[in-house]
Amino acid sequence: MSGLSSDTRKWLEDTGFTVGDEKLWQAALTHGSMGEKDDYERLEFLGDRVLGLSIAHWLYEQSEAPEGKLAQRLNAIVSREMCATVARGIGLADHMRISKQARADGGKDSDNILGDVMESLLGAQFLDNGFKKSRKLVHILWRPALESGAGESKHPKSALQEWAAGNRRKPPEYEVVDRSGPDHAAQFTVRVSVHKVGEATGTANSKGEAEKAAAKKFMEKFG
Structure with a gap:
């Protein structure tokens, strides 16, 4: 596995991530279609929990809403679609490592893949820098969703x-x-x-x- 390109490292740091262990970040950006030993799946599992706890903490601090309403907003803000929206906003697709076939199949614009890689980057941030820095970055990257009232006003169903x-x-x-x-x-x-x-x-x-x-x-x- 080659190291991070200088462009990708600069992009990560400009976005707000702090890169220490390059192998970790390389894995976070690697799709399973590349056939490499380390890809984003385990980091995505971890990042999903980092995101959920970071948003749950923000909602608890900022809102007096009852548990059911908090859960409704949390589900909307940490949804795969929202993760993909954040990923597109930071230009993640250009830095994903994905096979030509998966790219031809639309992988670079798949909500599932973009959302998973977005979460895997949060997993890498957590392992490299701890929860406090990860939570701070989540609050920055998800601020538009948090301030838009996502999950507050929805179709009743x-x-x-x-x-x-x-x-x-x-x-x-x-x-x-x-x-x-x-x-x-x-x-x-x-x-x-x-x-x-x-x-x-x-x-x-x-x-x-x-x-x-x-x-x-x-x-x-x-x-």
């Missing part, structure tokens, strides 16, 4: 899904319990339930809108 996950509940289940009126003016009533929590119903002129109404009522009642 998404909010309920995240609320259930954040509270370690089974996913919500939707069921049409009534349909009335002619086809051109049908009315649907949908019941949504979360195991061992409760249920709520919503009525609208389409199944999707009725599900949305039911989810909104459930969150107002239990969220």
